[in-house]
Amino acid sequence: MKNILIINSGSSSLKFQLIQMPSEAVLASGMVERIGLDNAMLHFKAGNNKISEQLEAKDHAVSLKAITDHLMSSEKGVIKNREEIAAVGHRVVHGGNAFSKTILIDSQVKQQIREYFSLAPLHNPANLKGIEVAEELFPDSRQIAVFDTSFHTSIPRKAAQYAIPNELYEENHIQLYGFHGTSHKYVTKKAIDQLQKENSKIISIHLGNGCSMTAIKDGKSLDHSLGFAPVNGLIMGTRSGDIDQSVIFYLIDELGYTSQEVSDLLHKKSGMYGLTGYSDLRDIEEQAENGDKQCQLALEMNAYRIKKYIGAYAAAMNGVDALVFTAGIGENSDVIRKMVCSDMDFFGIKINEEKNKIRSKKSREIQAEDSKVKIFVIPTNEELEIAQQTFELIS
Template sequence: MKNILIINSGSSSLKFQLIRMPSEEVMASGMVERIGLDNAKLHYKVGDNSITEELEVKDHAVALKAITDYLMNSEIGVIRNKDEIAAVGHRVVHGGNVFSKTIAINAEVKEKIRENFSLAPLHNPPNLKGIEVAEELFPSSRQVAVFDTAFHQTIPQKAAQYAIPTEFYEKRHIQLYGFHGTSHKYVSKKAIEELQKDNSKIISIHLGNGCSITAVKDGKSVDHSLGFGPVNGLIMGTRSGDIDQSVIFYLIDELGYTSQEVSDLLHKKSGMYGLTGYSDLRDIEEQAAKGNKQCQLAMDMNAYRIKKYIGAYAAVMNGVDALVFTAGIGENSSVIRSLVCRDMDFFGIKLDEEKNKIRDKKLRAIEAEGSKVKILVIPTNEELEIAQQSFELIS
């Protein structure tokens, strides 16, 4: 048995899970939020016991030290000393075109992560900070990097390259990279197990505040809706998804927006929030049920965009065996699932509305009898996927 500490460092947060492998037992979990701000909070959970404490947390080093103290606490801790942690698995959002698999961290790996700061300015810097802090706190533990982009390295060049001068692809590595790869990999593996079919064609639909959809053929990503950055594709909580590039030029040239203002508009003020004033789908569903036409339109637009990608990816793979809904919205919104699967008879996609309404935290099939395509709701578990890959690397 080996204990794997999973670290997910954000700009002002640090999430963690301590997982015992290969039994996959979650020994402890939680997060520190509002790092560097007033009233930072540490949430710590062991079994059915949950603790929340306000702390002064000036940086990620203090946050991880506080987590470590809880893990080794004589009353609520789960380990006696740091040496009981065999490896620390780090989620790193952008690996560029360098990293196609999970890798042990060394100086060269850290430098490559740093070189990709410009590709993921909100994510890679805190990811690297988490690595550096963990190296100091856990000197005897293996440090492992698991990249969100790695799963999408199998996307063929005909899908990954943009139709701009080739030098931008060859010299500047401007291409589709994709995101949410750890989630898409985890749920697609579960779907393949459910199908009991090696030569599978799966469309994985990750719907949360950030959204993406992936065509997975024979267990490999072959196309994906997010690209060079995490703003295109599906309509998201505050991000626009696909938009005509001419709109950007119009905002800058005719309306006087700066490029930064356009970036803020597309990343933080668009999507469901821009359409309705709400970024949380639960609020939008509630308002739509009360007759708010704009909220209903936003949900219709959201589902319509997903349906377009399903059609495209079914064409790319010459068929589809299963749709997979995952992440917060995908797992919990029966309304969105119903809108997406409506009028898809041509593809053999038929939803059982009663099964769709059932709430459960386990994998479940919700297709109607006679549906040619399996419709699966699979709770994602990125932390477990990171633990599995880290364990495989150090074993």
């Protein structure tokens, strides 16, 4: 048995699980959410011990150190010393063309992750920080990187290449890479098990602070809503999603923005935050229910964009067997799921509103009896997927 600590550093959160492999027993789990905000919270669970406490988490380093302290606590911890951690598995968002599989981290790997900062500015810096802090805290543990982009290497060139001069693809590797691959891969395997058919057409809808959709045919990624960097596609917490490129030129040429200011605008000040002043969908739904017109519009825009991608991917695969909602919003927001799946009769998509309202941490089906398409809510477990890949590499 080997203890593997999984670190999933998101743009505003840090999730972790300590998993004993190969039994897949979860010894401890939790997260720090709303990192960088005044109301950051640490949630820690080990056995019957559950803790939720406010934390002054200005960054990911503080968050990981707090988690480590809890893991080794004499009262509520599950390990006595750092040496009990055989490996630390890290989620890394952008691996570009450099990494197509899980890999042992060394200085060269870290440098390559750093070189992709500009392509994933909200994630790769946080991912690298998690790696560097983990190296300090667990110097005797092997550090392993699992890349979000690797699941999408099966996307064909006709979908991955942009209609710009060929040399930019061939020499500069400008193309669609895709993200959230660890999550999409995990829930796809679960969906295929539930469908009981290998030859399947699945649209995986990952909705969190970052959002993406994947067209998955026969278990392989066929197309994906995020591209060269994780900012296009769906409307996200602070990211714009799809936008006319001309807007960027207008911001620079006519309004005097610098390229860095445009990048900050599209990555950190747009999306649901730019539309409403809130980046957390729970706040937006609450305000919308209280009559806030702008929050209501933002929800409508969010759902409309998802619907457009469902239509596109159904066309790309010549059909769809199942929709999968996953990640924080996908798993918990019955409001978004209902808005997305309403008025989709042409595709044979019909939601059961009562089933949709049920809260559960288990996988479930929420389609109506006469729906031709299955609608799954499958809690993602990127940490377990990372643990499986990490264990396979070090064994």
